[in-house]
Amino acid sequence: MNVEVLGFFFLAALMVSFSLLVILVRNPVHSALALVAALFVMAILFLNLDAPMVAALQILVYAGAVMVLFLFVIMLLNPASVEPSLPVWRGVVCAACALLMLALIALLMSGPDQAEALHPSSVGAGFGSPEALGETLFNDFVLPFEIASVLLLVAIIGAVALARRVSE
Amino acid sequence: MWVEFSIIVAKTLIVLILVLNLAGIMGWVERKGSALIQDRIGANRASVLGFAGMGLVNTLIADPIKFLTKENFTPPYGDKFLHMLAPCLAFFPSLVTFAVIPFGDILVIGGREINLQLANINIGILYIFAIASLGVYGVVIGAWASNNKFSLLGGIRGSAQMISYEVAMGLSVMGILMVFGTLEPQAIVRAQGYLEWGWIPGWGILYQPLAFLLFFAAAVAESKRIPFDLPESESELVAGFHTEYSGGQFLMFFAGEFAEVITAAALITTLFFGGWQVPYLMREGFHFPGGGALLLPQVIVAALQVSAFLFKLVFFCWLFILIRWTLPRFRYDQVMRLGWKMLLPAALANLLGTAIWILAVGA
Numbered sequence: 001m002n003v004e005v006l007g008f009f010f011l012a013a014l015m016v017s018f019s020l021l022v023i024l025v026r027n028p029v030h031s032a033l034a035l036v037a038a039l040f041v042m043a044i045l046f047l048n049l050d051a052p053m054v055a056a057l058q059i060l061v062y063a064g065a066v067m068v069l070f071l072f073v074i075m076l077l078n079p080a081s082v083e084p085s086l087p088v089w090r091g092v093v094c095a096a097c098a099l100l101m102l103a104l105i106a107l108l109m110s111g112p113d114q115a116e117a118l119h120p121s122s123v124g125a126g127f128g129s130p131e132a133l134g135e136t137l138f139n140d141f142v143l144p145f146e147i148a149s150v151l152l153l154v155a156i157i158g159a160v161a162l163a164r165r166v167s168e
Numbered sequence: 169m170w171v172e173f174s175i176i177v178a179k180t181l182i183v184l185i186l187v188l189n190l191a192g193i194m195g196w197v198e199r200k201g202s203a204l205i206q207d208r209i210g211a212n213r214a215s216v217l218g219f220a221g222m223g224l225v226n227t228l229i230a231d232p233i234k235f236l237t238k239e240n241f242t243p244p245y246g247d248k249f250l251h252m253l254a255p256c257l258a259f260f261p262s263l264v265t266f267a268v269i270p271f272g273d274i275l276v277i278g279g280r281e282i283n284l285q286l287a288n289i290n291i292g293i294l295y296i297f298a299i300a301s302l303g304v305y306g307v308v309i310g311a312w313a314s315n316n317k318f319s320l321l322g323g324i325r326g327s328a329q330m331i332s333y334e335v336a337m338g339l340s341v342m343g344i345l346m347v348f349g350t351l352e353p354q355a356i357v358r359a360q361g362y363l364e365w366g367w368i369p370g371w372g373i374l375y376q377p378l379a380f381l382l383f384f385a386a387a388v389a390e391s392k393r394i395p396f397d398l399p400e401s402e403s404e405l406v407a408g409f410h411t412e413y414s415g416g417q418f419l420m421f422f423a424g425e426f427a428e429v430i431t432a433a434a435l436i437t438t439l440f441f442g443g444w445q446v447p448y449l450m451r452e453g454f455h456f457p458g459g460g461a462l463l464l465p466q467v468i469v470a471a472l473q474v475s476a477f478l479f480k481l482v483f484f485c486w487l488f489i490l491i492r493w494t495l496p497r498f499r500y501d502q503v504m505r506l507g508w509k510m511l512l513p514a515a516l517a518n519l520l521g522t523a524i525w526i527l528a529v530g531a
Binding site: 056 | 247250289290291295297298299300301302305308309311312320324327328330331334351
């Protein structure tokens with residue numbers, strides 16, 4: 001067991017515990033912050049997987065921007081007073097779905113070639129660098145990339161149209 | 169191995185001490201500078217053992233003692249843990265950002281080359297923005313945990329403002345990244361040693377003047393200082409997001425703001441003003457455009473470069489103070505309009521212009 005694997009297990013345990021905190025704490029602000037911490041640990045996991053670019057973007061986009069907006073909304077609505085009370089059967093259904101998902105992932109990951117594919121040595125040098133990512137994105141995946149950006153543009157315009165006051 | 173380890177520790181200590189002390193000194197310079205601007209004497213009350221002669225030294229000692237010996241009051245109905253966590257979150261990003269900022273080229277001691285930069289990572293600029301984007305949590309959490317309406321209003325203003333200006337800030341830097349073609353701060357600074365037409369230093373501002381203005385405006389807004397101090401806004405919100413903070417915890421917000429200014433000044437220096445570059449100073453000495461040369465020992469070259477970086481850094485810190493005491497506060501809608509309707513389109517236009525220019529020149 002080398003240092004990298006130990007580091008992975010440490011980070012994974014940390015991330016799982018933060019993720020558990022997200023759903024276990026009562027206060028919505030606390031659970032949002034636990035999610036931020038989980039996303040931060042995930043970024044470190046990406047670093048561990050030789051993907052520094054993805055790690056930085058993970059923090060920049062999710063921890064730094066998306067979650068701030070989450071917090072912003074939570075603070076504005078102040079839902080601490082609104083205690084959610086879900087019926088028991090819904091909790092049971094959710095738990096069953098989660099278990100099914102976990103089993104599915106475990107099934108997919110247990111293939112013989114998967115363990116090798118997850119090893120850091122299976123990727124070439126320079127993998128995950130901004131240059132490599134840019135090369136792939138703008139050579140092999142130009143069309144999906146452009147479609148995604150158009151999709152985002154549509155979302156932005158839609159949001160503006162929805163938020164704008166109707167002028168008389 | 170031990171030598172390398174001690175070099176890293178020494179560099180860490182140098183950067184840490186530099187930032188923390190500069191933050192303290194800026195606290196004094198801001199008071200003295202504001203007094204200068206407002207035609208007062210200012211900040212001359214600190215007297216250590218009856219000795220009030222050296223205002224700076226006295227203030228540097230008196231300030232922390234005063235802050236740290238005061239009570240750390242936690243509002244009884246606030247969130248105690250988050251109330252304690254928020255100042256740390258506010259202070260952490262600006263300190264950590266400094267790790268990738270190069271404060272000199274290479275120093276050769278006894279045949280060992282030392283890169284005068286704490287961590288050389290190939291996504292340096294992205295790292296800076298990733299960490300800087302976490303700075304907003306200190307404000308938001310501190311505001312919420314205080315259980316105070318003024319604080320909460322300040323926190324909401326702070327989060328909206330910081331997210332808005334992050335967009336313009338990131339887009340304005342894209343131009344610089346396109347010109348130099350790298351995300352490594354040290355490589356960006358090295359590229360700025362190039363002399364355009366043989367005599368003009370090719371600093372970032374030469375290629376990206378508009379980006380510099382946009383970045384500077386966004387950096388002032390990110391540091392939440394006047395004219396962008398809406399989250400604090402003492403005439404409306406008492407003290408905004410840190411209304412309920414006192415003692416050492418307030419000191420962390422207070423010094424954190426200065427640390428943010430220092431980091432912003434370091435970024436401006438690195439990206440737009442050649443970092444540690446001294447015009448015409450190469451690795452072995454000065455080479456003037458006329459053909460003259462003045463060869464210097466390597467240690468002196470490195471010392472000149474580090475002092476050039478510090479000089480530029482201090483200059484921009486002073487510029488931040490000057491702006492703070494010159495301009496009045498904006499209205500909130502003006503802040504939002506400036507960010508989204510003026511800086512953002514200008515940054516996008518700059519990006520497009522830069523792309524066309526690079527394509528046309530064929531670099």
